[in-house]
Amino acid sequence: MEDAPHPDAEETRALQRKFLALWPIVGWQAAIRECGISNATPCEWQASDPEYRKLREKAEEQIADAHEATLDRIAKGEERGSAVQLSALQIRLRALRPA
Secondary structure, X not given: OOOOOOOOHHHHHHHHHHHHHHXXXXXXXXXXXXXXXXXXXXXXXXXXXXXXXXXXXXXXXXXXHHHHHHHXXXXXXXXXXXXXXXXXXXXXXXXXXXX
């Protein structure tokens, strides 16, 4: 079986931007499917590309902000959340914002 050709730098940047735009909205798995990349690809970019790392940090901030907003709405009684959902949000927020 032949390996798929590696995208050039411009195509890689376009895939990175697409992934980072989708991830906060649709989640990791849906974003990688939509981009046609492997689950490991964003992690490989993270390890090897300082520019991508900076952009990913911004995406993670967006995700953390959205999770915090959801928890705030639940705390105010504006939205309902199950115990499992609350636990998952808290775990995710601890990972994104350990402090």
